[in-house]
Each structure stands twice: as C-alpha cells, then as structure tokens.
Amino acid sequence: MKISKVRSIYFSPTGTSKKIVEAIAVGCQEGAVAEQSNLTYPTSFDTLECKADELVIIGVPVYAGRVAPLAVERLQTIKGNGAAAVLVVLYGNREFEDALVELQDLAKEIGFQPVAGSAFIGEHSFSTMNLPIADGRPDDDDLRMAKAFGAKIAGHLTGMTGDSFEPLAVPGNVPYKDGMGALPFSPSFNVGMCTGCGFCIETCPSGAISLEGELQVDTELCIFCCACVKSCPEGAVTVEAPPLKEKMVWLHENCNKRKEPQLFF
Ligand SMILES: Cc1cc2nc3c(=O)[nH]c(=O)nc-3n(C[C@H](O)[C@H](O)[C@H](O)COP(=O)(O)O)c2cc1C
Known part of the structure; x- marks a missing residue:
C-alpha cells in the first residue's frame, strides 16, 4: 500500500495525547510533516474528509475509562473514507478500561479501517506539584516507543500489496462501562x-x-x-x-x- 499522507487527528486539552500522536506520526514518515487536525478547540476544526490512501493517527484522552465525551462528539464530524487508522488512547496511569475498544468502534463508524491500537500514559489531568500522578509522562522512553511504533506500522503497510487489513483486536468490554456523567462543579x-x-x-x-x-x-x-x-x-x-x-x-x-x-x- 502506498501512503500518500500521514495525518494526525487529536483532542488533547492538556497536551499529552498530542505529544504521542505527533511522535507516532514522525515515526511513520521521518522527515515529512504530518498534516494536523486539532479537535481540541471549538474554532479549530471544520468538517474533515480523509482519503483512502492516507494513514491517520487518532489520539484522545481517557475519561472515566471511556473516550472523553467531547472528543467523541468532535470525531463524529469527520469522514474516514476508508483511510487506515492508528488508534491512540492516553490515560493517567490508572486504567484505560473500555476506551480503546470504544475508539475502535467509533473509528469504524466514521469510516476508518483501524490497523493498530495503543494505550499510552500521560500525566494525569488532576496531577499537581503536591500530588503528582504520572507527572512528566509521556517521557523520552514513551516518545521513543511511540516513534518506533509509527515506523513499524508504516513499514508494515508499505510492504502490503492489497489494502484490506487484518481485523484488529484490542482489550475492553462491549457494552462499555458507564462513562463520566456531568459534574456539578468546575475548577x-x-x-x-x-x-x-x-x-x-x-x-x-x-x-x-x-x-x-x-x-x-x-x-x-x-x-x-x-x-x-x-x-x-x-x-x-x-x-x-x-x-x-x-x-x-x-x-x-x-x-x-x-x-x-x-x-x-
Ligand atoms: C475528567 C477526567 C477523567 C479521567 N479519567 C481517567 C481514567 O479513567 N483513567 C486514567 O488513567 N486517567 C484518567 N484521566 C487522566 C487523563 O486520561 C490523562 O491525564 C490524559 O493524559 C489527558 O490527555 P490530554 O493531555 O491529551 O488532555 C482523566 C482525566 C480527566 C480530566
């Protein structure tokens, strides 16, 4: 399969999902800059249509063992059009539970073909100086692993003759666990x-x-x-x-x- 473009799509309020998605993208296509679609801010995205010969890295944070609900809402505006997708969930060193299987189902629903999945660790959104939780993650080792992961996927896809992928098996339960309801407070x-x-x-x-x-x-x-x-x-x-x-x-x-x-x- 010939990859025309590597594209990064992420929702990343505190930046850890973005870091890992970018490192995977670099690994996929060393030297070339991946096109980025940042879904984090309401004004930063428009309806996005991917192409079948693109390799798309999709990264989202885990909230309460599920994909962050606002990320789901924003991903649902995208059309995959058969593009290969690498799925990435970032979690704060507790558990990712049903988030990766949920992201896989969502990616298929919007027209992607998932080819690989991953769960990386990011500094927990609730981490503070006095109460650190996975502080400093992703660190250099995580980023190296992300880059090597990207290189391996790109190598595998470019060596393929057809464009039909093996089904991807990721951990998680269906039906998914209950997600985070609305919280009655704010910072x-x-x-x-x-x-x-x-x-x-x-x-x-x-x-x-x-x-x-x-x-x-x-x-x-x-x-x-x-x-x-x-x-x-x-x-x-x-x-x-x-x-x-x-x-x-x-x-x-x-x-x-x-x-x-x-x-x-
Ligand atoms: C509301 C909320 C719920 C979270 N739930 C989980 C969770 O269930 N498991 C976990 O390990 N981390 C959880 N986290 C931590 C984030 O998944 C983690 O910090 C992630 O790296 C944030 O991604 P971002 O930097 O791209 O925003 C939660 C964070 C928030 C804000």
Whole structure:
C-alpha cells in the first residue's frame, strides 16, 4: 500500500495525547510533516474528509475509562473514507478500561479501517506539584516507543500489496462501562490572583470560561479537563471541590506504580 499522507487527528486539552500522536506520526514518515487536525478547540476544526490512501493517527484522552465525551462528539464530524487508522488512547496511569475498544468502534463508524491500537500514559489531568500522578509522562522512553511504533506500522503497510487489513483486536468490554456523567462543579478561580491574561479562556476546549467584568465559568459546559488549571501562570485556578480533591489524593496514593504503554497490531 502506498501512503500518500500521514495525518494526525487529536483532542488533547492538556497536551499529552498530542505529544504521542505527533511522535507516532514522525515515526511513520521521518522527515515529512504530518498534516494536523486539532479537535481540541471549538474554532479549530471544520468538517474533515480523509482519503483512502492516507494513514491517520487518532489520539484522545481517557475519561472515566471511556473516550472523553467531547472528543467523541468532535470525531463524529469527520469522514474516514476508508483511510487506515492508528488508534491512540492516553490515560493517567490508572486504567484505560473500555476506551480503546470504544475508539475502535467509533473509528469504524466514521469510516476508518483501524490497523493498530495503543494505550499510552500521560500525566494525569488532576496531577499537581503536591500530588503528582504520572507527572512528566509521556517521557523520552514513551516518545521513543511511540516513534518506533509509527515506523513499524508504516513499514508494515508499505510492504502490503492489497489494502484490506487484518481485523484488529484490542482489550475492553462491549457494552462499555458507564462513562463520566456531568459534574456539578468546575475548577475554582482566585479572582484576586487573576491578571486577566486570558490563557484559561484560550485553552478551554468547551468555551466554558468567559471574562465579562470578572471570570465566569459555565459549570454545565465545563468538562473538568483541567487545561485552565495547568495553563494559569499565576496558579489562580485550582481544584477545590471536595469529591475531586479526594479523588486526587486517591490517585496519587494508588496509581503511582509506573505503567508501560501497550501496543496492539
Ligand atoms: C475528567 C477526567 C477523567 C479521567 N479519567 C481517567 C481514567 O479513567 N483513567 C486514567 O488513567 N486517567 C484518567 N484521566 C487522566 C487523563 O486520561 C490523562 O491525564 C490524559 O493524559 C489527558 O490527555 P490530554 O493531555 O491529551 O488532555 C482523566 C482525566 C480527566 C480530566
């Protein structure tokens, strides 16, 4: 099979899915720049149609053992048109549960042919300096593995004569576990520390934050991805809701044993 183009598609509020997708893309086509479709921000994508001779790397974060719901919504606007797809889920060193099988089903539904799957580890969105959870992941070893994974897939596909792929088997249950319901809270803003730089507004994937007089967060739109927490240069955005603070402590105490990426062909 001749690959005309490598394309990266990702939804990545805190940037870890983007890093791995980019490393896989580099491995697939060393020296060439992959075309990127960033689905993270409401204004950054339009309806996208892929071509049958493209190799597409699709990366999303795991939320509550499932694909992040906003990523599902945005991927559903894309047409795969028979392109080969490499599936990537990023999780914060707890578990990825049914996310990869869900991403595989979704990729098929929108017209891709999944050829490989993977689960990589990214710094947990809830990780902080005081309560680190998989901090610094993906690290150099993860990125090396991602690049080698890309090279292996591209080598395999270019050596193929036809364009029908072996069915891909990935772990996970169908029906999937229950996903994350709406959370009745959002990160807390310390208005006294806010300088009005607007980074939190720019990095919010759901358009939940506005600055009209003072910062306001629409709790119904907030997906609790923590992009605003991580992007605030003043440390003015924090997680204070007691159930989430408890969860952060639990994750810090129980998910600190390093997990390694898993690859599926
Ligand atoms: C609301 C929410 C739920 C999450 N659920 C899980 C989970 O079930 N398992 C896990 O290991 N990590 C979980 N994480 C952590 C993310 O999957 C992880 O940090 C990922 O690397 C974030 O990807 P991004 O940097 O591309 O946004 C969750 C994060 C958020 C914000």
